[in-house]
Amino acid sequence: MRIGLLTDGGYPYASGESRLWCDRLVRGLAQHEFDLFALSRSAEQEAQGWVQLPPQVSRVRTAPLWTADEDTLGLHAPRGLIPRLLTGGGARTYGRRERRRFVTHFTALATSVCASGASGGERGDGDAAARCADPNLTDALFTEGLYGLAELACEHGGLPAALRSETAVRILEAACRAPGTGRTVQTATVPDLLAFAAELDRALRPLSLDWYDEESLGAVDLCHAASGGAAALPGLLAKRFFGVPLLVTEHAVQLRAHYLADSGTPVSAPVRALLANFHGQLATEVYRQAALITPGNTHARRWQERCGAEPAKVRTVYPGMESGRFAVLGESEGDGGPDTLVWVGRIEPAKDLIALLHAFAVVRRAEPDARLRIIGAAAQGPEGASYLAHCRALADQLFPDEAVDAHAVGDSPVSFEDIGGAEVPDLAQAYAAGGVVVLSSVVEGFPISLVEAMFCGRATVSTDVGAVVEVIGGTGLVVPPRNPRALADACLALLRDPERRARLGAAARARALELFTVEQNLAAFRGIYLELISQAPVRRAPAPAAGGRRPFDTPPEAHVLGLWPEPGDDPDPGPAGRMPSWAVQGVGAGACGSGDGDV
Known part of the structure; x- marks a missing residue:
C-alpha cells in the first residue's frame, strides 16, 4: 500500500x-x-x-x-x-467574492478560538455568552472556519497575505471583545493581535500548500x-x-x-x-x-x-528502541561501579540536576566512597550552557574540599563527562559506568534514557513524572520529583544491596525486551496499516498486469461466487454451470459497477 x-x-x-x-x-x-x-x-x-x-x-x-x-x-x-504556495507565484489579491468567503470563514474560526478557553466565571451574560459556552457549537465554528479557509486556499490561492491583513486583525479584535470570551483574551491589544495573526499564519501554513x-x-x-x-x-x-x-x-x-x-x-x-x-x-x-x-x-x-x-x-503503541547495542552489557553479569551513580541525558533545567546534586550530597555523607557521573551534553542554546555552568558551580560549592573535574573521574566525587571521550566512548559504556542509573527529571514524556538503562540490565532510581511508572513497571525505585532526600534514600538503598540491584536489573531488562524493542513497534504498525486499509475503500486503479496486482486493489465481494453481475456486464455468460467471466477475472463489476477496483 x-x-x-x-x-x-x-x-x-x-x-x-x-x-x-x-x-x-x-x-x-x-x-x-x-x-x-x-x-x-x-x-x-x-x-x-x-x-x-x-x-x-x-x-x-x-x-x-x-x-x-x-x-x-x-x-x-x-x-x-x-x-509552491497556491498563489500563482506571488501574493494573491482576492476578488470581492473571495474576500467575502474569507471574512465568513475567518470570523467563524476567530470566534471559536476566542471563546473556547473561557471558563464559566469569565463569560459575560446574554445569548452570545450562552452560545459560546456550548463546546459543541464552538467546535462546529472551528471546523466550519478551518475547512472553509482550506477550500478557499485550494480554489483561489494561499492564505498568508489574507491572514496578516488588516481585515483579519479587525476580525480578531471583534471576536476578542465579543461577549462570552475570557477576560484574558478581552485584554488583547493591537500588538497582541498582530503577534497572534503572525503565529496563526505559521500554524495554518499547511492549508496553503499545493x-x-x-x-x-x-x-x-x-x-x-x-x-x-x-x-x-x-x-x-x-x-x-x-x-x-x-x-x-x-x-x-x-x-x-x-x-x-x-x-x-x-x-x-x-x-x-x-x-x-x-x-x-x-x-x-x-x-x-x-x-x-x-x-x-x-x-x-x-x-x-x-x-x-x-x-x-486510542491504542497505546510503545516507541521501538534499538536494543542490539546494549546486548553485550545487558547479558553480562558485571555491576559496573558498585559505588557509582550514573545520570545520562541532555543537560537542561527540566532534568533537575540541581536536586540530584543535593541528593548526592546526602549520599556522600552516608557513603564516603560514592561517586556521581553526569554524562551528557548541554542542550542547544544559551539556556543549556548556562544551566550546565550553574550545575558545575553548585557541585564546587557542595564539595569544596574535593576537586570536581569536568572530564576525568579519578578521586572526584562528581564528574561532568561527554559521550565519545576516552572514559565513555559510546552510550553503552555510559550505562556501564555505574551500578545505579538515576533519573531526576521534573518534566518527562517517554523516558528514553530509562529504557536504555533497562536494556543494559541496570537498577534504576527515578522520579515519578510522565510515563516513568508505566515504563518501570515495578522493576526500579520511584520517588516524588523535587525531593532530594527521597532520591538520596532510594539511591542508598540500592548502593547498599547488590543482590537487590541484580534482581531489579534483570527484571528491567526482561521488561524492556518484551515491550520496547523496534521489532514489537514494527509488528504493531504492520498490523495497524492492514487493519485500517481493510476498512477503507481503494480509490486507485490496480497496477498494470506486468507488475502484478497490489494488495486490496480488488473488492473482497468480487471473490464471492454467485450470479449477481450488473445488467450488461457480461453479454456471454457461457454455458450453464460455468462461472461468468467477470467473476473469474475478479475485478471491477461488483456492487460498485466500476472497473478500477473501487469499493
Missing part, C-alpha cells in the same frame, strides 16, 4: 526528535511505499540536509513553517522539492501523521478532500508540549491564551477525524482522551 507519512520538524531532516523513529518505521516496513510530506522548523534544520532515504520512499515534498514572507516560501529547500491533488495526498491509501498539530493538518485535508483515512501517532502530545513551551516564552498573556485555545481546538479536531490514534504511552493517552479522543480509537 502507499503511505503518506506526515512529519513536522523531523524526518527526513538530519535533526529532529521523530527522525529515528520514522526512519526505523520506513525501513522496517519495506513492503509498503512511502510518500513523505515534511514541514521544517528552522533554516538551520534545512541547512543540515536529509538523512539517506531508503528506496521505498518514492516521493518527498517539504515546506518550511518558519518563513514569514509568502514570496520566499519554497526558496530554502534542498533538492528543489519544496512545494499538496492537495490526485497526484499528491490524493494518491495515498493512508495518511500517517508522526505527530499531532501542524503535521496532522495535511491529513485532515486529505480526508476532507479525498476520503483518505488518518492515523495519528504521538509519542509526546503536541498540545502538552505547546503548553510547556508557552510558559517560558516572552509573549503576552492574551497571545498565550489565544494560542492555547487554537491548539486545543486543532487537537480536538485531529482526534475526532483520526481513524486511529496511537500514543506512545498511557501518560500521553490520558492527555489525548482529555482533549476529546474517543477511548475506542
Whole structure:
C-alpha cells in the first residue's frame, strides 16, 4: 500500500526528535511505499540536509513553517522539492467574492478560538455568552472556519497575505471583545493581535500548500501523521478532500508540549491564551477525524482522551528502541561501579540536576566512597550552557574540599563527562559506568534514557513524572520529583544491596525486551496499516498486469461466487454451470459497477 507519512520538524531532516523513529518505521516496513510530506522548523534544520532515504520512499515534498514572507516560501529547500504556495507565484489579491468567503470563514474560526478557553466565571451574560459556552457549537465554528479557509486556499490561492491583513486583525479584535470570551483574551491589544495573526499564519501554513491533488495526498491509501498539530493538518485535508483515512501517532502530545513551551516564552498573556485555545481546538479536531490514534504511552493517552479522543480509537503503541547495542552489557553479569551513580541525558533545567546534586550530597555523607557521573551534553542554546555552568558551580560549592573535574573521574566525587571521550566512548559504556542509573527529571514524556538503562540490565532510581511508572513497571525505585532526600534514600538503598540491584536489573531488562524493542513497534504498525486499509475503500486503479496486482486493489465481494453481475456486464455468460467471466477475472463489476477496483 502507499503511505503518506506526515512529519513536522523531523524526518527526513538530519535533526529532529521523530527522525529515528520514522526512519526505523520506513525501513522496517519495506513492503509498503512511502510518500513523505515534511514541514521544517528552522533554516538551520534545512541547512543540515536529509538523512539517506531508503528506496521505498518514492516521493518527498517539504515546506518550511518558519518563513514569514509568502514570496520566499519554497526558496530554502534542498533538492528543489519544496512545494509552491497556491498563489500563482506571488501574493494573491482576492476578488470581492473571495474576500467575502474569507471574512465568513475567518470570523467563524476567530470566534471559536476566542471563546473556547473561557471558563464559566469569565463569560459575560446574554445569548452570545450562552452560545459560546456550548463546546459543541464552538467546535462546529472551528471546523466550519478551518475547512472553509482550506477550500478557499485550494480554489483561489494561499492564505498568508489574507491572514496578516488588516481585515483579519479587525476580525480578531471583534471576536476578542465579543461577549462570552475570557477576560484574558478581552485584554488583547493591537500588538497582541498582530503577534497572534503572525503565529496563526505559521500554524495554518499547511492549508496553503499545493499538496492537495490526485497526484499528491490524493494518491495515498493512508495518511500517517508522526505527530499531532501542524503535521496532522495535511491529513485532515486529505480526508476532507479525498476520503483518505488518518492515523495519528504521538509519542509526546503536541498540545502538552505547546503548553510547556508557552510558559517560558516572552509573549503576552492574551497571545498565550489565544494560542492555547487554537491548539486545543486543532487537537480536538485531529482526534475526532483520526481513524486511529496511537500514543506512545498511557501518560500521553490520558492527555489525548482529555482533549476529546474517543477511548475506542486510542491504542497505546510503545516507541521501538534499538536494543542490539546494549546486548553485550545487558547479558553480562558485571555491576559496573558498585559505588557509582550514573545520570545520562541532555543537560537542561527540566532534568533537575540541581536536586540530584543535593541528593548526592546526602549520599556522600552516608557513603564516603560514592561517586556521581553526569554524562551528557548541554542542550542547544544559551539556556543549556548556562544551566550546565550553574550545575558545575553548585557541585564546587557542595564539595569544596574535593576537586570536581569536568572530564576525568579519578578521586572526584562528581564528574561532568561527554559521550565519545576516552572514559565513555559510546552510550553503552555510559550505562556501564555505574551500578545505579538515576533519573531526576521534573518534566518527562517517554523516558528514553530509562529504557536504555533497562536494556543494559541496570537498577534504576527515578522520579515519578510522565510515563516513568508505566515504563518501570515495578522493576526500579520511584520517588516524588523535587525531593532530594527521597532520591538520596532510594539511591542508598540500592548502593547498599547488590543482590537487590541484580534482581531489579534483570527484571528491567526482561521488561524492556518484551515491550520496547523496534521489532514489537514494527509488528504493531504492520498490523495497524492492514487493519485500517481493510476498512477503507481503494480509490486507485490496480497496477498494470506486468507488475502484478497490489494488495486490496480488488473488492473482497468480487471473490464471492454467485450470479449477481450488473445488467450488461457480461453479454456471454457461457454455458450453464460455468462461472461468468467477470467473476473469474475478479475485478471491477461488483456492487460498485466500476472497473478500477473501487469499493
